[in-house]
Amino acid sequence: MKFVDEYRDADATAAVAREIHAAATRLHVIMEVCGGQTHSILRYGLDRLLPPQVELVHGPGCPVCVTPLDAIDRAHAIAQRPGVIFTSFGDMLRVPGSATDLLGLRARGADVRVVYSPLDAVELARKTPERQVVFFGIGFETTAPANAMALIAAKRQGVTNFSMLASHVLTPPAIASILQPRDNRVQAFLGPGHVCAIVGFRGFESLAQRYRVPIVITGFEPVDLLRGVLAAVRMRERGAFGVENAYERNVRPEGNPAAKHAIAEVFDVVDKNWRGVGAIPKSGMRINDRYRAFDADYIYDVGDIDTREPEACISGLVLRGVKRPCDCPAFGKACTPETPLGATMVSAEGACAAYYAHRRPA
Amino acid sequence: MCLAVPGEIVSVHEREGLKFGRVAFGGITREVCLEYQPASQIGDFVLVHVGFAIATVDREEAARQWAVLKELGEVE
Numbered sequence: 001m002k003f004v005d006e007y008r009d010a011d012a013t014a015a016v017a018r019e020i021h022a023a024a025t026r027l028h029v030i031m032e033v034c035g036g037q038t039h040s041i042l043r044y045g046l047d048r049l050l051p052p053q054v055e056l057v058h059g060p061g062c063p064v065c066v067t068p069l070d071a072i073d074r075a076h077a078i079a080q081r082p083g084v085i086f087t088s089f090g091d092m093l094r095v096p097g098s099a100t101d102l103l104g105l106r107a108r109g110a111d112v113r114v115v116y117s118p119l120d121a122v123e124l125a126r127k128t129p130e131r132q133v134v135f136f137g138i139g140f141e142t143t144a145p146a147n148a149m150a151l152i153a154a155k156r157q158g159v160t161n162f163s164m165l166a167s168h169v170l171t172p173p174a175i176a177s178i179l180q181p182r183d184n185r186v187q188a189f190l191g192p193g194h195v196c197a198i199v200g201f202r203g204f205e206s207l208a209q210r211y212r213v214p215i216v217i218t219g220f221e222p223v224d225l226l227r228g229v230l231a232a233v234r235m236r237e238r239g240a241f242g243v244e245n246a247y248e249r250n251v252r253p254e255g256n257p258a259a260k261h262a263i264a265e266v267f268d269v270v271d272k273n274w275r276g277v278g279a280i281p282k283s284g285m286r287i288n289d290r291y292r293a294f295d296a297d298y299i300y301d302v303g304d305i306d307t308r309e310p311e312a313c314i315s316g317l318v319l320r321g322v323k324r325p326c327d328c329p330a331f332g333k334a335c336t337p338e339t340p341l342g343a344t345m346v347s348a349e350g351a352c353a354a355y356y357a358h359r360r361p362a
Numbered sequence: 363m364c365l366a367v368p369g370e371i372v373s374v375h376e377r378e379g380l381k382f383g384r385v386a387f388g389g390i391t392r393e394v395c396l397e398y399q400p401a402s403q404i405g406d407f408v409l410v411h412v413g414f415a416i417a418t419v420d421r422e423e424a425a426r427q428w429a430v431l432k433e434l435g436e437v438e
Contacts, residue, residue: 003368003407003419006428015434036364063363089412091363117413119380119395142364145398146414149380157378194364197409197417220365223431248423250409256416259398349363 003249007221008044016226017049023233029055029185030232031178031321033171034140034192035062035349036220042358044222054233057185057321058354060174061192063139064091064347065319066274069307071167072097075136077302078165079110085128087121088136090114091347096340098308118150118164125154125162134296137166142194144168144285145259148266151291165296166287169272171195172207173283178320179211186321188232190218190225193247198263200255205243212241219247266291275343276316315342318351325355332356366411368419369394371404385410 006012032038038058041047047056060066076097079086086102093102093114106112111131115121118135125133137147147164154162171192178186191204196217208215214235218228228246235244245251263285272284287295312330317323325331325344335341337353344350348357369385374396376382381396385408392413396402399415408415 002370003424011435012431015431019434034364061364089363117395119413138363140364142366142411142416145416146395146412149395149397149414153378153380192364194366194409194411194416197366227427248427249420250417252417256398258400259416262398347363 004221007219007223009223013049013222013226016223016230020054020226020230020233021051023230023237024051024054025237027053027055028187028233028236029057030188030190030229031057031059031186032190032218032225033059033061033175034195035065035347035351036194037061037190037192037218037225038351039349039354040220040222040225042354045358046222046225049226050229054229056229058318058351059178059321060274060277060319061140061171062319062344062347062349062351063143063169064095065315065343065350066169066277067092067095067138067167067343068273068275069098069309070305071165073305073307074297074302075165076100076102076105077305078134078296078300079105079112081300083132085111085113085124085131085133086136087113087115087124087133089138092136092138094340094346095343096346098306118147119153122150122154122157122159122162125159126157129161131161133162135162135164137164138168140169140171140192140195141198141263144263144267145198145256148262151266151287151294152262154294155291160293163294163296163299164287166267166285168267168285169274170269170283170285172203173280174274175207175215176211177277177280177283179213188214188236189216190228190232191215191243193217193219193224193251196247196251196255198256198259200253201243201245201251202253208242214241215243217243217245217247217251219250274319276319278316310341313342315344315352318344325352326359328352364411366409366416368407368409371396371402371406371408374404383415385415
C-alpha cells in the first residue's frame with residue numbers, strides 16, 4: 001500500500017538501525033510520547049534492534065488510558081438514562097469505571113453503540129429525533145478537530161438531540177510534567193506525529209528550549225520510528241536541543257490551519273486531571289459556552305461521582321515511564337486484556353496491553 | 363487512538379454542507395470528511411483519522427526521504 005508498506009521495509013529498517021548503532025556512543029533515554037508509537041515499537045520489536053545504550057521509555061500518550069475515572073463514571077451514568085443512545089469509539093467500551101464498563105452496561109440493556117467517526121453520531125441523532133444521542137468525545141489534539149466538527153455540524157444543522165461528553169487532553173503540558181520532577185530520566189522525546197499534523201510543531205519549540213531537550217516529530221511505521229530515534233541520538237551526541245521533524249511527509253511546521261481553527265471555535269483550554277498521572281495545568285479542553293447546548297456535562301446532572309480505583313494497578317507509574325508493565329505484580333495474572341484492572345491494559349495502545357500482546361513472558 | 367492511515371481520494375462530493383470524499387485504502391473505500399483538507403483533490407493521498415483527512419501526504423518530501431534511505435542501505 002502506498003505510503004505504508006515502504007516504511008515497513010526490513011532493509012530500510014535495518015539500515016537506519018545500523019546508523020543508530022554507529023551514532024550512539026553513550027546512554028540516551030528517549031521517550032516516545034504516543035501510545036500508537038509504543039504499540040508499533042513492541043509489535044515490530046524495534047527496541048530489540050537498538051544498541052543497549054539507547055533506551056526507549058513509554059509515554060502517557062494513550063487518551064483511552066488517561067481519561068479520568070470520574071469522566072468514565074459520568075459516561076456510565078448518562079448511558080443508563082432512559083432514551084439515551086450512548087455512542088463512543090470502540091476502544092472506550094472495555095475501559096473499567098468504578099463499577100463496570102460500557103460493554104457491561106450494554107449487556108444490562110443500555111443502548112451503547114460504536115461509531116467510526118463522531119459525524120456518524122450526529123447522523124444517528126438526525127435519523128432518530130425521538131432519542132437523545134450522546135457521543136463520548138475523548139482524545140488528544142489529533143482527534144479534537146473531528147469532535148469539534150461534530151459539534152459545529154450539529155449546531156449548524158440544528159440537531160438538538162445530539163450532545164457530547166468531552167474529555168480532551170493536550171500533549172505539550174504532559175511532556176512538561178514528565179520533565180519537571182528532579183528524578184526524571186528522559187533525555188529526549190519522539191514527538192507525536194499525528195498530533196503535530198494538526199497543531200504543527202512550533203508549540204513544542206519553546207518546550208524543547210526551556211528544558212533543553214531534543215523533541216523529534218516522529219511517525220508510526222518502523223522506518224519512521226527508527227529515523228526519529230536516530231535524529232534524537234544525533235542531536236544529543238552533538239549536544240543540541242530543539243525540535244526536528246522526522247515525519248516530513250505528513251507534518252508541516254504550522255500544522256493544519258483549518259483544523260486548528262475548528263478546535264478554537266469549539267473548545268477552551270482548562271486544567272485537567274489525567275487518570276493515573278494526576279492534575280496537569282492547562283492540559284485539557286472543555287466545550288466552550290458557545291456550544292453549551294451540546295455539552296452533555298452541562299445537560300445531564302449525574303450528581304456526585306464517587307470514584308474507586310483498584311489498588312493493585314500501577315498504571316500511573318507506567319504512564320509516566322517510571323515503571324514498565326512487567327514490573328507490576330498483577331501484570332498477566334490478575335490483570336489481562338480480558339480482565340483489565342487499569343486502562344493501560346485495555347487499549348491496544350496502552351503500554352500494558354502492548355507488552356501483553358508482544359512481550360509476555362512465556 | 364491517534365491511528366491515522368493514508369489513502370487515495372477517488373471521488374469528492376458534498377453532504378449537509380460539508381466536503382467529503384471516497385478514499386481508497388488498499389482494497390477498501392470509505393467516506394471521509396475533507397473539511398480539514400479543503401484544497402484536496404482526486405488522486406491526492408490523505409492521512410485519515412476517525413473519518414477525517416488530517417493531512418495531505420507530501421509526495422516530494424516522501425521521495426526525498428526515500429532517496430536518503432536508499433543511500434543508507436547501499437552504503438553497507
